[in-house]
């Protein structure tokens with residue numbers, strides 16, 4: 001059996017779906033703070049619980065750790081809470097993994113946040129680590145504890161450093177996700193806000209491709225792997241793609257830049273490719289999927 005922490009969340013729920021569809025028995029552990037029961041696959045067993053509390057891992061073979069405090073700005077406001085969930089929560093989980101003699105952990109880290117402002121592009125896995133937010137640091141400290149538990153107790157690991165993940169179920173009202181925020185605004189006929197001059201870039205990767213990386217990671221051993229598109233897209237380009245797709249004619253509102261964020265980043269994904277993973281969904285195609293999903297969920301709301 002596989003335990004997926006954060007399995008009711010945006011990324012975690014897609015990981016659950018893929019594992020269930022591939023015949024795995026899945027248990028979800030989620031405190032529903034940002035997760036949503038509507039995301040939960042019926043064929044998975046759901047346990048409402050927090051990674052900082054006592055964790056029962058009886059009959060579990062592999063733990064996929066997707067639960068986290070994921071809000072970069074919030075981590076700056078309240079670094080203690082961020083560290084409590086992301087660092088102490090991960091240690092608590094690792095202690096349970098040690099006690100129950102679990103074989104392996106697959107960990108969701110952040111390729112967007114652990115490297116800091118890149119010294120070269122695209123960023124590969126050997127790029128220096130120099131986060132510029134408590135979130136980036138807490139995600140990295142989690143990685144280091146996982147590597148320590150491998151050295152001390154032989155627990156296998158795969159660390160996946162995600163780019164900017166987007167897709168269905170990303171909450172435009174939630175922590176982040178510029179793609180879902182822009183689509184939501186334009187569908188409501190409101191002008192989206194671009195922070196700064198819009199020339200900042202990101203590596204946008206579709207959530208189901210990220211889920212696939214978790215599935216393949218079942219076969220990888222003690223690897224740290226970037227999971228992104230390997231492509232650089234500016235926020236202005238993104239605005240153009242989405243507004244053309246939605247035939248939204250208005251210009252964005254430019255506001256002051258957000259503090260504590262990197263300017264340009266995109267990931268070198270050669271290592272993932274050499275391990276047999278590749279992003280399959282292009283940005284335009286992925287954006288169309290999010291648009292369809294959002295339209296569908298508004299229709300549902302309007303009917304109720």
Ligand SMILES: O=c1ccn([C@@H]2O[C@H](COP(=O)(O)OP(=O)(O)O[C@H]3O[C@H](CO)[C@H](O)[C@H](O)[C@H]3O)[C@@H](O)[C@H]2O)c(=O)[nH]1
Nearest residue numbers: 070072110112113163176177178181193194195200235258
């Ligand atoms: O309304 C908005 C929202 C965002 N942005 C810009 O769009 C880019 C992307 O912003 P997001 O908030 O979507 O994501 P971040 O790049 O801040 O991503 C960070 O937060 C994510 C949390 O979901 C991941 O953890 C990721 O690894 C981490 O780098 C940023 O330049 C941001 O300034 C806008 O211009 N307008």
